[in-house]
Amino acid sequence: MSTQYDAIGRFGFRLCQNISDNLTERTADFRGGDGFETAVNSVLSTLLARQSALAIGLAESPLTWSGHIAPLVLRSMIDLLITYRWILLDPRQRSQEYISYGLGTEKLLTAHYQQKLEDGFEGADVKRIMEANMAWIESQQFQMFIAVNLGSWSGSSVRKMCDEIGDPDLYKFSYTPFSSCVHNMWNHVGKWNARTCDNPLHKQHAVGVIRDVWPIVDFVFRACKYLELVLDEFDRYYEYSSNLDTPITAFNAAVQELSEEWEKEDD
The missing domain is CATH 1.20.1440 (de novo design (two linked rop proteins))
Structure with missing residues (x-):
């Protein structure tokens, strides 16, 4: 072996x-x-x-x-x-949107850290994280010019994005099936983390297991x-x-x- x-x-x-x-x-x-x-x-x-x-x-x-x-x-x-x-x-427009969304998300996280410190939380690690995040953002763009977008960075659903790139099957047969693992859905855990109870009086309920596979x-x-x-x-x-x-x-x-x-x- x-x-x-x-x-x-x-x-x-x-x-x-x-x-x-x-x-x-x-x-x-x-x-x-x-x-x-x-x-x-x-x-x-x-x-x-x-x-x-x-x-x-x-x-x-x-x-x-x-x-x-x-x-x-x-x-x-x-x-x-x-x-x-x-x-x-649309590489020029969408590349910039992709970067801007990421910077906005980091700006919001930094603001959350800053608020935590202003509320009296004493933590040197939190302060260092906040300062490092701020420095990383500022190395690319002034924070005052960065917008925070709370929606999808693309402004579209993944299904629609797949339609636009001309590959709807990528959403149906790849993205969606593997999403069941990411979100711990029954159609995933029922296959990989369940077995039928051995006791016939228990109405064949599922018992949690970790399947050991090659x-x-x-x-x-x-x-x-x-x-x-x-x-x-x-x-x-x-x-x-x-x-x-x-x-x-x-x-x-x-x-x-x-x-x-x-x-x-x-x-």
Whole structure:
């Protein structure tokens, strides 16, 4: 068993290296467009890095390849993919809106911390957090010019965003199913955290359990898929071409290598 887990570890390391290489190649000395599209370049580059970080986090942690943890990561990756494609429908305007919403949210949080201190709360950590947040905001824009938006940053629902990017199935078959895990809905916990009571007198009620399952590699494939879709959008926008293996190609090669290694062990 330990030998098989070692093989899975090598499988994850190989994928992580490919993901890291794909990101580094695209962001090294990065200056897209005319070089002055600050918001667009910042958003598209950092969101790509975020997607890569999520994929690496999943790939390097085999114990997360189950319905307990993996859907949490994949749901975030799907949300990012939708956001990425939606921004690219009007990159200059929507990139700025995306940044402004984030700054506004941080400004509101900073105001909450400040109010806590003004009400007499004594906490050096809270003060340091408030000052650090304020410095981060001010490094990008004066607080007085930042609006706080309490609604959706896009002003639209995720379902509508998927319709606008021309991929309603992404909402129906990816975003919605994984959302049941994020929100701890019955159609998730009833599958992964429930078993039928053994006592026939208890009317077959559910008993809470943590299902112990062998790592499900398909979750890693999905992470590679959602990352590759963002890479495709990045490359399309910047007319970039790479000779590196794509994450899915790297995944398939790693699976083949893993299968061959296990076959040798069985002989």
